[in-house]
Amino acid sequence: SQTIHQWPATLVQPVGSPLSLECTVEGTSNPNLYWYRQAAGRGLQLLFYSVGIGQISSEVPQNLSASRPQDRQFILSSKKLLLSDSGFYLCAWSLKWVNTQYFGPGTRLTVL
Amino acid sequence: GENVEQHPSTLSVQEGDSAVIKCTYSDSASNYFPWYKQELGKRPQLIIDIRSNVGEKKDQRIAVTLNKTAKHFSLHITETQPEDSAVYFCAAHRDYGGSQGNLIFGKGTKLSVKP
Numbered sequence: 001s002q003t004i005h006q007w008p009a010t011l012v013q014p015v016g017s018p019l020s021l022e023c024t025v026e027g028t029s030n031p032n033l034y035w036y037r038q039a040a041g042r043g044l045q046l047l048f049y050s051v052g053i054g055q056i057s058s059e060v061p062q063n064l065s066a067s068r069p070q071d072r073q074f075i076l077s078s079k080k081l082l083l084s085d086s087g088f089y090l091c092a093w094s095l096k097w098v099n100t101q102y103f104g105p106g107t108r109l110t111v112l
Numbered sequence: 113g114e115n116v117e118q119h120p121s122t123l124s125v126q127e128g129d130s131a132v133i134k135c136t137y138s139d140s141a142s143n144y145f146p147w148y149k150q151e152l153g154k155r156p157q158l159i160i161d162i163r164s165n166v167g168e169k170k171d172q173r174i175a176v177t178l179n180k181t182a183k184h185f186s187l188h189i190t191e192t193q194p195e196d197s198a199v200y201f202c203a204a205h206r207d208y209g210g211s212q213g214n215l216i217f218g219k220g221t222k223l224s225v226k227p
Contacts, residue, residue, distance in 0.1 A: 034214075042219070042220075043201065043217055043218065043219040044156070044201065044216075046214060049214060059214075080126045090155060090156070091137060091178050099143075099144040099146075099205040099215070100158060100161060101143075101146075101158075101215055102158065103148075103155040103156050103157070104155060105154075105155050106154075106155050108153075
């Protein structure tokens with residue numbers, strides 16, 4: 001069966017520091033991958049999605065970037081964090097040709 | 113692009129009562145409508161979904177109905193229990209062809225079930 005991992009689970013970072021969040025999927029090949037952000041008490045905002053290695057689409061202009069160096073690895077990065085980057089970051093995956101998305105456990109990021 | 117409106121934003125019911133959450137979507141080409149449940153501090157979990165070729169789907173105490181003409185779909189929870197308390201998100205998916213398509217989420221409904 002498929003599983004999705006995210007780390008770290010929680011992170012506290014100062015403003016202006018860099019960020020790297022990692023997501024990996026097991027048990028499937030060539031999935032679609034997604035990064036979402038959820039501000040406290042708010043909905044799900046799609047940040048990036050990827051249909052394959054090196055293929056990244058951005059939904060919202062911001063100081064974040066994403067990369068997919070391997071088939072089942074998705075990385076969210078920032079060179080300089082802002083206070084507004086605080087939130088719950090969720091990675092998700094779906095099979096090609098199937099619409100259902102499954103979420104990872106999330107990373108709770110606090111920028112101070 | 114697709115837009116999904118979800119109502120109500122908060123819903124409080126007594127244990128044993130039914131709860132209904134409604135969503136409307138704007139893009140008539142949308143063809144897949146999942147519902148997710150998110151408990152506090154946890155990831156969203158898929159609880160039920162429906163495709164555009166089906167009008168209703170049921171799974172024990174949970175059901176989803178779809179009205180393609182009116183472009184709205186609803187989640188029905190019967191015999192609510194305290195463990196049903198969570199935030200529920202609806203979503204709509206538009207198939208762009210090939211393997212790509214994205215989910216557009218509603219803003220969520222916080223359901224509280226009082227014992």
